[in-house]
Amino acid sequence: MATVPPPPSKRQRTAAADKAREQQELDHIPDDLGSVRVQFFDHATGKPSGPPISVPVVNASVKNLELLLNTLQGNDASERIPYRFAYQKDTADPLADGNLLDIANDLYHSLLRPNLKTTEDIIELRYTPQAIFRVRAVSRCSSSIPGHGEAILAAQFSPSSSSKMVTGSGDSSARIWDCDTGTPLHTLKGHTSWVLVVSWSPDDTSIATGSMDNTVRLWDAKSGQALGTPLKGHNKWVTSLAWEPYHLRAPGRPRLASASKDATVRIWDFVSRRIELVLSGHKGSVSCVRWGGTGNIYTSSHDKTVKVWNSNDGTLSQTLSSHAHWVNHLALSTDFALRTAYHDHTPFIPPTPEAKLSKALARFENAATVNNSIVEQLLTASDDCTIYLWAPSTSSKPVCRLLGHQKQVNHVTFSPDGVLIASSGWDNHVKLWSARDGAFLFTLKGHVGPVYMSCFSPDSRLVVSGSKDTTLKVWDVRTGKLKEDLPGHQDEVFAVDWSPDGGKVGSGGKDKAVRIWRH
Numbered sequence: 001m002a003t004v005p006p007p008p009s010k011r012q013r014t015a016a017a018d019k020a021r022e023q024q025e026l027d028h029i030p031d032d033l034g035s036v037r038v039q040f041f042d043h044a045t046g047k048p049s050g051p052p053i054s055v056p057v058v059n060a061s062v063k064n065l066e067l068l069l070n071t072l073q074g075n076d077a078s079e080r081i082p083y084r085f086a087y088q089k090d091t092a093d094p095l096a097d098g099n100l101l102d103i104a105n106d107l108y109h110s111l112l113r114p115n116l117k118t119t120e121d122i123i124e125l126r127y128t129p130q131a132i133f134r135v136r137a138v139s140r141c142s143s144s145i146p147g148h149g150e151a152i153l154a155a156q157f158s159p160s161s162s163s164k165m166v167t168g169s170g171d172s173s174a175r176i177w178d179c180d181t182g183t184p185l186h187t188l189k190g191h192t193s194w195v196l197v198v199s200w201s202p203d204d205t206s207i208a209t210g211s212m213d214n215t216v217r218l219w220d221a222k223s224g225q226a227l228g229t230p231l232k233g234h235n236k237w238v239t240s241l242a243w244e245p246y247h248l249r250a251p252g253r254p255r256l257a258s259a260s261k262d263a264t265v266r267i268w269d270f271v272s273r274r275i276e277l278v279l280s281g282h283k284g285s286v287s288c289v290r291w292g293g294t295g296n297i298y299t300s301s302h303d304k305t306v307k308v309w310n311s312n313d314g315t316l317s318q319t320l321s322s323h324a325h326w327v328n329h330l331a332l333s334t335d336f337a338l339r340t341a342y343h344d345h346t347p348f349i350p351p352t353p354e355a356k357l358s359k360a361l362a363r364f365e366n367a368a369t370v371n372n373s374i375v376e377q378l379l380t381a382s383d384d385c386t387i388y389l390w391a392p393s394t395s396s397k398p399v400c401r402l403l404g405h406q407k408q409v410n411h412v413t414f415s416p417d418g419v420l421i422a423s424s425g426w427d428n429h430v431k432l433w434s435a436r437d438g439a440f441l442f443t444l445k446g447h448v449g450p451v452y453m454s455c456f457s458p459d460s461r462l463v464v465s466g467s468k469d470t471t472l473k474v475w476d477v478r479t480g481k482l483k484e485d486l487p488g489h490q491d492e493v494f495a496v497d498w499s500p501d502g503g504k505v506g507s508g509g510k511d512k513a514v515r516i517w518r519h
């Protein structure tokens with residue numbers, strides 16, 4: 001017989017009633033405040049979208065402001081775009097991103113109640129469009145695919161769709177999987193030690209793998225055949241790979257950057273298989289490399305520094321040194337746009353190389369434009385339990401320091417729209433931050449083991465995390481609440497990725513099986 005819980009005591013009933021009353025008062029908007037004048041400004045260009053409009057305070061919710069802005073722009077019901085609104089604080093530097101305050105639910109609770117504005121003022125709101133498509137949270141394991149003989153250490157989906165994924169493993173091989181049917185497509189054999197990192201080229205034609213055998217190998221993504229001999233040059237294992245952004249590459253000659261424990265980064269010519277440049281300057285293992293859309297290469301190292309290099313001649317542009325311990329990982333605000341190049345959430349692919357190039361450039365500029373200038377933000381995570389947000393194009397001093405993790409920070413990532421930051425740490429937590437000013441938003445509590453990495457959905461509304469506790473968890477970034485708990489792995493989850501079209505999540509770990517998750 002099931003145990004029946006006892007009825008609540010009088011004290012519990014009174015406490016529950018008080019809490020409900022307080023909540024009601026919190027959400028209540030007085031209906032005697034009249035109207036407030038609102039003017040909308042495009043956050044990317046700074047231009048106004050029409051004159052100030054009088055809006056009743058009671059009805060000034062984000063949903064109604066969105067409706068009003070769509071009407072002003074002449075969008076009909078089928079073309080309605082969701083927006084995120086922010087208020088520009090009155091300070092000496094009006095263009096600084098840290099002066100923006102996000103409007104959470106309505107104008108009353110965000111601006112009028114805290115006395116930031118009164119009903120007499122004109123409220124200038126900056127708007128940024130959100131993704132017009134909505135990704136549904138993955139909720140079930142659609143396939144568990146055996147094949148690897150050792151732990152899976154890296155995983156990445158193809159930039160064009162969710163039907164193909166590549167994984168690297170401790171069994172010295174990488175494998176390409178058909179995620180629609182849940183079957184292996186190709187086994188990429190050639191390395192003689194653990195495959196630590198895999199990277200799919202932005203144009204979806206090639207795959208690069210880096211290994212503990214100190215080499216980088218290139219593979220044809222369609223046939224799984226090796227493209228030439230291994231790229232030899234490093235004298236210690238390869239820790240990270242980054243492809244040259246599609247809109248910067250010379251036609252037919254893509255380049256690849258590889259970082260290694262030997263403290264160097266090497267730039268390889270894809271066609272001639274030769275080393276073009278060697279970036280040497282770090283005094284410790286290079287933990288991560290990123291190739292930015294403005295032509296800079298960013299590297300983080302165990303010597304506590306982050307260096308910015310010119311990709312054309314290999315000269316050192318800046319050294320960013322604020323961390324007090326190893327720098328484990330770095331991320332760019334444009335990572336998603338650079339990874340997917342000309343592929344978007346629609347299946348349409350431009351027919352000509354020129355159209356592909358212009359679409360890739362337009363997507364990068366759209367992701368990086370703030371107040372009519374290209375700003376590529378950088379995020380670094382360290383063993384000193386802190387995260388720094390940088391804008392290397394404007395200053396070698398950090399924009400802000402993000403404090404909160406109690407143990408080492410393992411992984412950081414920007415949301416595809418560049419508005420949010422997710423960090424994963426050894427303290428069992430994922431934390432969400434605002435990318436504008438580094439303001440702390442939520443701690444996502446639920447994991448009972450260190451969180452190895454996290455990944456945003458392409459619409460920036462969800463985040464998935466993989467942990468030592470064998471589970472994946474999907475979180476809603478708007479509320480900071482757990483959306484789906486995904487048990488299924490038999491051991492630690494080392495690698496997780498959300499497909500760029502939003503359809504599937506792929507994960508792998510110590511149990512040697514690739515798992516595909518979908519709605």
